[in-house]
Amino acid sequence: MGVPKALVEIAGKTLLEWALEGAVTSGVATRLVVTVPVGDTQMRDICARFGALAVEGGNTRAESVTSALVALEDAPVQAGFDDAPITGVLVHDAARCFTPPQVFHAVIRALAAGQQAVIPALTVVDTIKTVDASGLVTGTPARSQLRAVQTPQGFDLATLRQAHREVKNLDPVTAEAITDDAMLAETLNIPVLAVAGHPHAFKITTPLDLALARVLQEDNYL
Template sequence: MTVVAILTSAGSGRRLGHALPKALVELRGVPLVVRAARALVGSGLVGLVVVTAPPEQVTEFAEVLGVEIEGVPVRVVAGGSTRQASVAAGLAVVPDGADVVLVHDAARALVPPGLVARVVEAVRAGHPAVIPGLAVTDTIKRVGARGDVLETVPRHELRAVQTPQGFAPDVLARAHAAGAHLGVDETSAASDDAGLAEAIGVPVWVVDGHEDAFKITTPRDLAVAQLVLAERDGSADESDDTLAAESDDSAEAQR
């Protein structure tokens, strides 16, 4: 059985201050879409990555990504005018035989492979729709049109939802078919695929998210992503130093 990941990448880079599509903006010399695809493949579970690109830049995305990443095939298709429409375009080319479909945002380029695996495992355990979520730490208030506070929402019930979201293929197909009347523009489109699943009565399961799976939308987010990568590199360096020291100690003990 195969896991297919739909990687949505058709957004603009205006809020990042770039003329390029957001997914082609580089983070330490590597486009966000490439980093996101590598993270998905790094789980060791994804057998195909379908990337939805701006229609006029499909060729450019295909050149950046290549035909495969770490041995896993990549297919680039034209996205739609909304995220919902782009996911539907990706879903249309998911081959028969897939047992899990993931939907992931290229802007969440630093998602840990372990989180990807956690979502896949939950779908395979019998949950037809799975989302990763983080507990909300801020106090949340519902506010009226005039700026008046209507209520304070109990934050222990809230989760900030991330991607990848995982689905049984037939569930995602039914959810998008039922929600096809939406998505004419961003104000009417579903904000995530789990919302479409909820609308047709499918129970949605939540697994633990990860703080590194944040969405890179603004220049500040990009700066934070640089720090996360620096921290990861530092941890890797420390690990290498520790292994080298252990190796030296072992060699010394054998003398």
């Protein structure tokens, strides 16, 4: 895309701006922490406008999340909230910048009800096949048991911090295969609850995704 994904623009705003705006509008984010590349002043300036704390990310997704967790208490409290102890945390992806408020609310409700780990997800409409290294089909999982996972993913703060400490004890192959914090929780036998996601929370990864997002935004669909 020519620039860091978070700085790609749609309708005059970067994905990071849309994502931060969505988090603030949801009304559930008491503090905001964003991991940014070393030396990226544009992202830091955007974070400052939203009252978000920008911290340097790591070489891996897990390292970046750990950096954010360490800095969480240092982030300024958002307007309208008091400085209460933090018990839950949402891990969000700027590439899912049009996630609507109801998804944030669904995750928060599940955490408030006592869940340790919560993910928003959609049912799968395509038929999914498993294949071997040569490309031969090895199976067809039942769609009723499959979900496409989105963000924000929610966690009990103490649980997520402990999980990120324990990931260092996993063998390198297992650790490398972990693609999100929910999978980390699964690996450590922490129950993960799936709640309703939303089609607008799609991930903007490819040029086609970006083109679709721009068209939908121009048509006031998002």
